[in-house]
Amino acid sequence: DVRLLETGGGLIQPGGSLRLSCVVSGLSVSSNYLSWVRQAPGKGLEWVSVIFNDDFTNYADSVRGRFTISRDKSKNTLYLQMNSLRAEDTAVYYCVRFAASSGSLDYWGQGTLVTVSS
Amino acid sequence: DIVMTQTPLSSPVTLGQPASISCRSSQSLVHSDGNTYLSWLQQRPGQPPRLLIYKISNRFSGVPDRFSGSGAGTDFTLRISRVEAEDVGVYYCMQATQSWAFGQGTKVEI
Numbered sequence: 001d002v003r004l005l006e007t008g009g010g011l012i013q014p015g016g017s018l019r020l021s022c023v024v025s026g027l028s029v030s031s032n033y034l035s036w037v038r039q040a041p042g043k044g045l046e047w048v049s050v051i052f053n054d055d056f057t058n059y060a061d062s063v064r065g066r067f068t069i070s071r072d073k074s075k076n077t078l079y080l081q082m083n084s085l086r087a088e089d090t091a092v093y094y095c096v097r098f099a100a101s102s103g104s105l106d107y108w109g110q111g112t113l114v115t116v117s118s
Numbered sequence: 119d120i121v122m123t124q125t126p127l128s129s130p131v132t133l134g135q136p137a138s139i140s141c142r143s144s145q146s147l148v149h150s151d152g153n154t155y156l157s158w159l160q161q162r163p164g165q166p167p168r169l170l171i172y173k174i175s176n177r178f179s180g181v182p183d184r185f186s187g188s189g190a191g192t193d194f195t196l197r198i199s200r201v202e203a204e205d206v207g208v209y210y211c212m213q214a215t216q217s218w219a220f221g222q223g224t225k226v227e228i
Contacts, residue, residue, distance in 0.1 A: 044220060044223045045167065047220070050218075098214070099172075102172040103157065
């Protein structure tokens with residue numbers, strides 16, 4: 001069974017930092033495309049970032065320069081370091097596996113809520 | 119950037135009756151490798167999204183066969199042959215041919 005479990009969400013003030021973690025089981029973080037997708041309250045889905053190997057990462061324009069995606073192979077865990085947080089970053093953040101062969105997001109975590117507010 | 123447009127944004131349905139959702143892309147989704155990376159996701163209330171269909175018409179593992187996908191190029195359709203109560207939720211199309219982009223979502227309600 002593939003499982004993705006996100007942690008690290010919470011209430012943070014604008015300008016603050018937060019690190020999300022996603023513990024992955026059933027597949028290796030080092031040989032899969034892993035991504036973060038977010039969903040603002042009552043809104044649709046927005047892709048945030050993706051990582052494949054040590055030299056491939058990509059970011060949505062809305063977070064580039066503020067967010068950093070990374071992974072720890074020894075812990076089979078995906079991370080999202082979020083700096084300079086803004087109110088518009090408030091969302092549920094999902095950890096998701098991207099299956100390159102099918103071009104689809106096939107395994108999703110339950111999500112963790114990040115609220116940016118003073 | 120490719121823009122994905124779904125219609126309708128809200129779809130009242132009747133149990134046991136068919137339903138369909140359309141998704142149109144601003145550019146062709148045919149990749150240089152010949153594949154069309156168009157998928158459909160379902161999000162039930164309070165749940166994370168779930169993959170239903172990939173590459174236009176392939177059902178993901180465990181997806182009931184009442185769900186089907188069709189289309190080509192820039193126009194795609196998700197069909198539910200007979201709506202069941204558990205099908206209530208929001209449906210998203212997504213393209214992964216050129217970067218990634220999601221449709222706005224279509225709310226299906228009884």
